[in-house]
Amino acid sequence: MSPDIRLQRWFEAPPDVVFDAYTDPDAQRALRAGGPDSIVESECDLRVGGEWIIRFGPSSAPYVERNVFHAVERPHRLVYASNTEWPDGSHVESLMEISLEWLDGRTLLTLTQRGVPSGDVERGFTEGWNEFLDGLVARIQTRPAT
DSSP: OOOOEEEEEEESSOHHHHHHHHHOHHHHHHHSOOSTTEEEEEEEOOSTTOEEEEEEEETTSOEEEEEEEEEEETTTEEEEEEEEEOTTSOEEEEEEEEEEEEETTEEEEEEEEEOOOTTHHHHHHHHHHHHHHHHHHHHHHTSOOO
16 A cells, blocks of 8 residues: 655645645646746646646656546645656556645645555655645745735
């Protein structure tokens, strides 16, 4: 049995701001951008049964994430099945849960990914999620005041 990946980040913003930034296709493009030959395409149908498809990486051989939402409880919870396909055709199926909790004037985001094989694949996902979440924190901290 593979271990769960569980990561947390604090945000100096309310849950609705964090939820919207996490699911925003523009944020996906900004946070997953790579070098000059890199692409990021994100299409999100944010409803139970809706799909969220993200293509990212080198334009000649991108990674493709196909997600199907099981729960959309804005702004506190998302659950979706994820199938991540590598350019070589291999893939990993997992279950993602994102929870957002408002505590003492800040939002705690907890990301849990179940079903990732242990070893190099788990380390790769963990590293990728850490980079993504760090970027999301920075993006929210520098957002224009509303």
